[in-house]
Amino acid sequence: MATQHSRSAARIMMAPAVILLLGWMLVPLAMTLLFSFKQYLPLRGGDLGWVGFENYVRFVSSSAFWPSVQATLVIVGGVLAITICFGVLLAMLLDQPFWGQGIVRILVIAPFFVMPTVSALVWKNMFMDPVNGLFAHLWKFFGADPVVWLSEAPLFSIVLIVSWQWLPFATLILLTAIQSLDSEQLEASEMDGAPPLKRFWFIILPHLSRAITVVLLIQTIFLLSIFAEIFVTTQGSFGTRTLTYLIFQRVLESQNVGLGSAGGVYAIILANIVAIFLMRIVGKNLDA
Amino acid sequence: MGRITLDKVVKRFGDVEVIPPLDLTIEDGEFTVFVGPSGCGKSTLLRLIAGLEDVTDGQIRIDGNDATDIPPAKRGLAMVFQSYALYPHMSVRKNIAFPMRMAGIPEDEQKRRIDAAAKALNLTDYLERRPGQLSGGQRQRVAIGRAIVREPAAFLFDEPLSNLDAALRVGMRMEISELHAKLKTTMIYVTHDQVEAMTMADKIVVLRAGYVEQVGSPLELYRAPRNVFVAGFIGSPKMNLIDGAEAAKHDCKTIGVRPEHIAISDSDGQWTGRVGVSEHLGSDTFFHIHDTGLAETITVRADGEVGFRHGDTVYLTPREDSIHRFDEQGLRIA
């Protein structure tokens, strides 16, 4: 409800944000699309002309592609499984009354605020180092041989680091969702004679399903493009080269822009598939 | 000055016509009340006059000048909102000063007007408080104060009393009437409460679905409702509307008799029925009479001392000169 006056004012007020984001979205995207159809090697001759879909075919058929898809799936899937399972448990624990709730909440959330390069570096050196890392000391204490984490269990290590960063996010959102559960509903189910496990399964979990979906989708989008953690720890070696990292290497390290751009287009399509589902949920919640 | 003229004003939201072509003149200094059930378009009409909504077609003139395309700020009107719409981050003083600050009125003049308004509205002790620290009635007065200091051509009130409790409502009603008597500025007041309309208005505009059903003074509306809708809407308790054989006796489709125009007796009368619920107000008693064969219920007003019991058989007699007659279209037959 408004006047012509305010409607035209609204258009003007929205214009800067819309134009900026439109430019930010379209210009680089168009360039990526353009490059993806070209043989483009900035250090070896530059623009060598159109090649059709060759880059797309080569990107998918290169020996690095499938391993990178696998690494991506393992990392994304592993982190999602860990953060959501532990997130639900942790959220339920933190929802109980106990002394020092505020402080514990802060302790649990803290990792989310640690910049990715710091957490990767701290884990890599101070925990996973085979000589001086805390894990090595721990293993030795129990009489085991220290593990060279980042080369012997590289994917697990990265999953561990990233899970540590994202567990707070999942926990916080799930906790918010649990707190919105009507306690009378739980009490009613208790009166109806449902044991705790059944209460969890039939009342709490369904109530959390939407929050879990949201965590799943948002984390997927962010996890698909994790970069700093790999950049700092393994630089993509030992089978930790994800799709994102592969594209980064194609573009900046081997300077094959055409090939990298084709990979970029794949990544964008992949992210969009996830984004569509997320946007649906968000859109439903927008009171129009 | 504040003469407001609506000339064939139309408002559509998309395909929905909220206000069909409407002509209306509000004279300078008049206290006009727009009344009607919710969704009748009365608030929309007020917002059109305020300039908060665009008219789809037609013209709004203020003191003869076309104001249709003038933004709200420039129309010289002040508005009191249902939620009061006070600025929560400003003190009462700053709230009242805001329109003057926007108009660039000098500080000392601002202060003079604030003090005068505060005195008139009993707000002097609260000037430094925030709206959040005030009661509903006080907030209402701040909103009015903010409107007064602008010295507007007309005041617009959008259901200003609906958020107050019953006792305060009566008090504020009188204060607003008092204010109008003092300022003699045009006031347009929107309400769904016909009691507010009857008690405050010089002129009542009854609206239904965007259409003006009747315009007139409270007593004109009470004495000569133009149609069945107005007859049922104005007056409390509602007028009894009777169809069928009884109406045919009066050569019309429907007759209407107000509860206060029916005599009740235990011995004889024109109609008979059984007493249902009776509401004793002390000064008056309202009886709801069933099984009259005329309508579901007939409401009768009697003296406070009259006592009938639930189930008693009573006799009713309408005052012949106070029977309203309506035709097939629901229009009044003179």
Add this chain to the structure above:
Amino acid sequence: MARAASPRRKAITTLAAWSVGLLIFFPILWTMLTSFKTEATAIADPPVFLFFDWTLENYSVVQERSDYMRFLWNSIIIAGGSTILGIIVAVPAAWAMAFVPGRRTKDILLWMLSTKMLPAVGVLYPMYLIFIQMGLLDTRIGLTIVLMLVNLPIIVWMLYTYFKEIPGEILEAARMDGATLKEEILYVLTPMAIPGIASTLLLNVILAWNEAFWTLNLTAAKAAPLTAFIASYSSPEGLFYAKLSAASTMAIAPILILGWFSQKQLVRGLTFGAVK
């Protein structure tokens, strides 16, 4: 919970919650502790936990050797600048969407959010090229603009949800009181939305501060913020635990403090209102 838990149960929960909390926090705690050790103590076998000679030496060494202040300053400028720029662009847009909603408002809002979902790596080279062409590579202004664009959807979104909570009648009252659009936004809307704007500011400073794709790929020496500064420690010659810890502590401390203030807004800002 409507019922009070039994003391026994509460004690057990307390124990469990604190254990988990400390376990999760431990890497940060360990980093902070190590930053006060000498290099020798830092790699002592077995590790020392609390009883060592505390020293501030690492902090001064890190500052001297790597010019920590310069990176810090870059981080502050980039994170703060991008957020403030973003808010300046987003306030009018959020006003329009919240108070003058049209048929397409919802679509625009969702579209804006969807731009946040684009993988950065997909447009890495074009951005690189644009930056070189415009002379923005390794400049603070370039990075500020990029991070502003990256976070703009979230800023618009958050402001929108906060503005939605302000009754439109108050803004209409301002309009009736003779305020122009600028005055309405400046004197009425903004002061009323201060808490919301502050939370938006806070969360986006955090996000920009920790952003580690563009900051690593579009900077070299001059404009590198703390993310890049820390990444430089991953090369072998930088491997000194105590100094690494001191540098890390300095890089995360300011944001940890801000983060604790903004934890409530985190949910709102990062789930786009899908979880309440």
